[in-house]
Amino acid sequence: MANDTVDRHWARTQGLMWTMFVLWLIFSFVVHFFVESLNKIVILGFPLGFYMAAQGSLIAFVIMLFVFASRQDAIDREEGQAED
Amino acid sequence: MATTKDSSIGGKSFLDNLGKIYGIYTGGFFGFVAVLAVLEQMGVPNKMIGYGFVFLTIAVYAIIGILSRTSEVGEYYVAGRTVPAFYNGMATGADWMSGASFVGMAGTLFLLGYDGLAFVLGWTGGYVLVAILIAPFLRKFGAYTVPDFFSERFGGSFARFLAVIVLICCSFTYVTAQIFATGIIASRFLDIDFTVAVYVGLLGILLCSMLGGMKAVTWTQVAQYIVLIVAYLLPVVILSAKKYGIPMPQLTYGQAIQDITNLENQMAAKGWAATVKDAAGNAVFAKPHIKPFTTYDPLNYFALILCLMVGTASLPHILMRYFTTPSVREARSSVAWSLFFIFLLYFTAPAYAAFSKLEVYSLINKGTQLADLPAWMYTYGKLGLVKVCGVDVKVVQDVIAACGKIASHPGVLRLQDLSINTDVIVLSTPEIAGMPYVIAGLVAAGGLAAALSTADGLLLAIANALSHDIYYKMVSPNASTTTRLIVARIFLVVVALAAAMTAATKPADILSMVAWAFSLAAAGIFPALVMGIWWKRANTAGAIAGMILGFGVCVYYLVGTRYFAVSFHEMWGWLGTASKAQLDQFAALKQAWIAAPEAGKAAAWAALDKHAQAIASWWGVRNISAALFGLPVGFIAIWIVSLLTPAPSQAVQDMVDATRRPRGGTILVDKGAVTGH
Numbered sequence: 001m002a003n004d005t006v007d008r009h010w011a012r013t014q015g016l017m018w019t020m021f022v023l024w025l026i027f028s029f030v031v032h033f034f035v036e037s038l039n040k041i042v043i044l045g046f047p048l049g050f051y052m053a054a055q056g057s058l059i060a061f062v063i064m065l066f067v068f069a070s071r072q073d074a075i076d077r078e079e080g081q082a083e084d
Numbered sequence: 085m086a087t088t089k090d091s092s093i094g095g096k097s098f099l100d101n102l103g104k105i106y107g108i109y110t111g112g113f114f115g116f117v118a119v120l121a122v123l124e125q126m127g128v129p130n131k132m133i134g135y136g137f138v139f140l141t142i143a144v145y146a147i148i149g150i151l152s153r154t155s156e157v158g159e160y161y162v163a164g165r166t167v168p169a170f171y172n173g174m175a176t177g178a179d180w181m182s183g184a185s186f187v188g189m190a191g192t193l194f195l196l197g198y199d200g201l202a203f204v205l206g207w208t209g210g211y212v213l214v215a216i217l218i219a220p221f222l223r224k225f226g227a228y229t230v231p232d233f234f235s236e237r238f239g240g241s242f243a244r245f246l247a248v249i250v251l252i253c254c255s256f257t258y259v260t261a262q263i264f265a266t267g268i269i270a271s272r273f274l275d276i277d278f279t280v281a282v283y284v285g286l287l288g289i290l291l292c293s294m295l296g297g298m299k300a301v302t303w304t305q306v307a308q309y310i311v312l313i314v315a316y317l318l319p320v321v322i323l324s325a326k327k328y329g330i331p332m333p334q335l336t337y338g339q340a341i342q343d344i345t346n347l348e349n350q351m352a353a354k355g356w357a358a359t360v361k362d363a364a365g366n367a368v369f370a371k372p373h374i375k376p377f378t379t380y381d382p383l384n385y386f387a388l389i390l391c392l393m394v395g396t397a398s399l400p401h402i403l404m405r406y407f408t409t410p411s412v413r414e415a416r417s418s419v420a421w422s423l424f425f426i427f428l429l430y431f432t433a434p435a436y437a438a439f440s441k442l443e444v445y446s447l448i449n450k451g452t453q454l455a456d457l458p459a460w461m462y463t464y465g466k467l468g469l470v471k472v473c474g475v476d477v478k479v480v481q482d483v484i485a486a487c488g489k490i491a492s493h494p495g496v497l498r499l500q501d502l503s504i505n506t507d508v509i510v511l512s513t514p515e516i517a518g519m520p521y522v523i524a525g526l527v528a529a530g531g532l533a534a535a536l537s538t539a540d541g542l543l544l545a546i547a548n549a550l551s552h553d554i555y556y557k558m559v560s561p562n563a564s565t566t567t568r569l570i571v572a573r574i575f576l577v578v579v580a581l582a583a584a585m586t587a588a589t590k591p592a593d594i595l596s597m598v599a600w601a602f603s604l605a606a607a608g609i610f611p612a613l614v615m616g617i618w619w620k621r622a623n624t625a626g627a628i629a630g631m632i633l634g635f636g637v638c639v640y641y642l643v644g645t646r647y648f649a650v651s652f653h654e655m656w657g658w659l660g661t662a663s664k665a666q667l668d669q670f671a672a673l674k675q676a677w678i679a680a681p682e683a684g685k686a687a688a689w690a691a692l693d694k695h696a697q698a699i700a701s702w703w704g705v706r707n708i709s710a711a712l713f714g715l716p717v718g719f720i721a722i723w724i725v726s727l728l729t730p731a732p733s734q735a736v737q738d739m740v741d742a743t744r745r746p747r748g749g750t751i752l753v754d755k756g757a758v759t760g761h
Contacts, residue, residue: 010744017216024212028205028393029386035198035376045338050374053201054434055334058208062427065215065420072220073413081747083411 315530
């Protein structure tokens with residue numbers, strides 16, 4: 001049924017959104033709650049807590065968005081909701 | 085594309101050959117820098133190099149702007165929806181990164197250390213929200229402006245009108261600051277009067293946007309992105325290669341951070357830096373670079389990140405960039421490319437900060453006599469941007485005299501004597517590293533590109549809201565295409581002039597209000613936008629209540645804590661976090677004001693007001709993060725009021741369903757427009 005795929009498409013879209021949202025919460029906030037402890041680990045001169053705010057989370061955001069774009073595209077195609 | 089010539093900008097063969105065209109452009113730009121470098125070696129004066137950079141780059145942008153002129157509504161408002169994801173990403177990068185990001189970001193990180201990273205995180209992470217919650221759905225919807233969505237989804241002009249108000253509130257101060265930045269950069273490098281420079285900048289902005297609207301702004305922003313990113317990366321890449329042998333500053337500044345920490349301890353031990361007592365009672369360096377929460381407490385640090393992120397996802401000049409892609413799919417990958425291009429600058433800014441800090445700390449730690457201050461301090465001291473012992477670094481005797489007045493001053497430069505304006509860090513890096521002047525000119529061209537491109541995007545957002553939402557949709561729905569485009573251009577010129585006239589007065593208040601834009605946009609737009617897409621039950625009454633209450637609370641907090649701090653504190657002191665000593669001081673200042681004679685009233689009030697601004701708050705939240713209150717109020721108001729009033733009509737609910745499915749054309753169709761598909 002057409003409605004089934006529409007509903008399934010939206011359910012999967014929501015699922016992907018929530019996954020990304022939780023990852024966003026983690027890299028925007030949760031990681032940085034532990035900055036003081038992470039700073040005790042030093043890699044290439046970077047204290048890890050500092051590094052996560054200066055680069056680590058940013059890299060995670062960029063990767064997340066490319067993964068999101070390709071996953072959502074796959075959902076659209078598999079559920080027959082992709083653009084022509 | 086009936087009236088667009090195939091080979092012109094925006095035409096088919098242009099779009100097919102974008103890589104080649106912008107590749108040649110980038111090569112040409114490098115060639116241009118090389119030619120100026122050779123000219124400099126041949127003895128051409130610095131002033132001419134500066135002129136070359138400013139005028140030639142503006143001329144190129146203007147030519148792109150003029151070649152992109154259009155007589156089609158769809159091209160004017162959404163670039164004909166033909167901009168590929170990758171290039172829209174670059175354009176968004178230029179649209180997003182303002183003159184202040186380019187020039188001031190590294191300086192902020194220099195001054196604040198770890199706490200400044202709230203800006204780096206806040207101004208990147210917001211794009212995740214743009215991609216997963218908003219942009220693809222607005223693209224499917226097919227709006228010309230963000231208020232278009234509010235009107236269709238929340239039935240009618242009132243929601244549209246509220247969205248326009250929020251849009252203008254958050255964009256106008258922002259665009260004024262961009263024009264101010266172009267004026268500063270142009271006046272410094274052309275050596276002309278600031279007011280004249282503002283209008284030169286204005287001309288550059290209008291030439292890029294007026295004839296071709298969004299289409300012209302898109303293709304100039306791509307060109308501006310290339311200039312700004314080359315200008316930002318090149319000096320610090322050279323510096324990293326010189327110092328550490330690896331041209332990857334983002335990797336090598338880890339070593340600089342270690343060195344900074346060592347220098348901090350050494351300076352503290354010598355008494356050449358401000359210290360605080362640690363738990364054991366030892367005097368330690370007051371603001372270590374890597375130590376968190378020295379400027380913001382954790383609540384304010386995380387609140388700032390949240391407000392900047394949600395603000396990013398609500399600023400109309402950013403959201404409207406995703407209206408220009410050919411498909412919903414490309415809108416999504418375009419957000420990813422946008423963030424990638426923005427990331428290139430933001431993950432480099434901390435490296436700039438670390439290298440400059442290392443340079444300055446080494447200078448202090450080795451014991452620099454006040455008579456031997458380096459040349460770059462004088463260059464920027466003359467502009468009032470570097471102070472030692474409270475005086476601009478202009479004349480060596482003045483500096484020595486000023487430091488001499490400080491009790492037990494050792495006669496060498498100490499960290500607590502030095503105050504550096506945040507703009508100096510990026511601008512002075514080429515000089516500190518001993519690079520030729522051509523690199524300094526390049527940095528100026530980059531800063532100018534960043535300010536011009538952001539100004540263009542903001543102006544277009546404001547002018548389009550006035551011409552499309554207010555004039556066409558609310559005042560004169562039967563206007564012909566020709567009239568609409570004329571009106572659009574008139575509004576563009578009027579808004580640009582108003583912003584330039586405001587900027588020319590150097591309004592300190594307006595410039596400090598720019599940071600408010602993020603909270604205003606977040607509180608006014610985000611809840612209704614997200615609920616409108618993700619919750620079908622959200623209805624007109626709910627959205628209107630949410631926008632008014634959320635935005636209202638945010639404005640109340642911003643204005644109350646800034647301009648009516650005394651009465652705000654008196655009303656809300658029980659929610660504040662002022663200490664006993666601060667409360668006593670408030671009471672004492674208040675008594676002093678009441679007791680002051682007529683002549684002393686104003687001064688006594690100023691002292692009282694200044695103190696009140698420091699303590700007036702709810703739970704200690706700084707006013708830059710006012711959306712921390714506006715956001716939940718907005719969401720809760722939409723939720724409660726929607727549930728108390730009837731559900732939206734079936735037609736609206738079906739429209740929301742259609743917005744969620746990429747398949748099928750856009751929902752809004754403009755009768756005057758020819759758009760891509």
